[in-house]
Amino acid sequence: MSMEFRLLGDFEVLFDGRHVEIGHARQRCVLATLLAEAGRCVPVDELLDHVRAGRPPVRGRETLYIDPLTVDAHRFRLWVNEARGKDDVAAQRLLEKRSACGGVTPSPVSTRHG
Numbered sequence: 001m002s003m004e005f006r007l008l009g010d011f012e013v014l015f016d017g018r019h020v021e022i023g024h025a026r027q028r029c030v031l032a033t034l035l036a037e038a039g040r041c042v043p044v045d046e047l048l049d050h051v052r053a054g055r056p057p058v059r060g061r062e063t064l065y066i067d068p069l070t071v072d073a074h075r076f077r078l079w080v081n082e083a084r085g086k087d088d089v090a091a092q093r094l095l096e097k098r099s100a101c102g103g104v105t106p107s108p109v110s111t112r113h114g
Helices: 025-036 044-051 072-083 088-101
Strands: 003-006 012-015 062-065 110-113
Touching: 003 072, 025 044, 072 088
Parallel strands: none
Antiparallel strands: 003 012, 062 110
8 A cells, every 4th residue: 555645746745656635725825835855854733833824722832744665756855866966878877767657666654652
């Protein structure tokens, strides 16, 4: 089972290659914020600031984490960095290979308390 998040082009979520309904505007806002910040623990208060325009309800402290390799935009950035320093032919082969197979095995979203 694998999750993939697509920010380049249409905003999409895929589970095992099938489209997943993202939800209403607030859910999409939270997910988009998490995906943009993938690889960094995002405090719930920060998410609430985005969703509620600076008027978050009082809540406990939790953080959410998304593996950046599950987000196409972050994988693409990684591949470009990996291709830098290679000759043009080697860089092109690497990027074609990565984009053809996805290049990574996605891992799930996790919750961290702290």
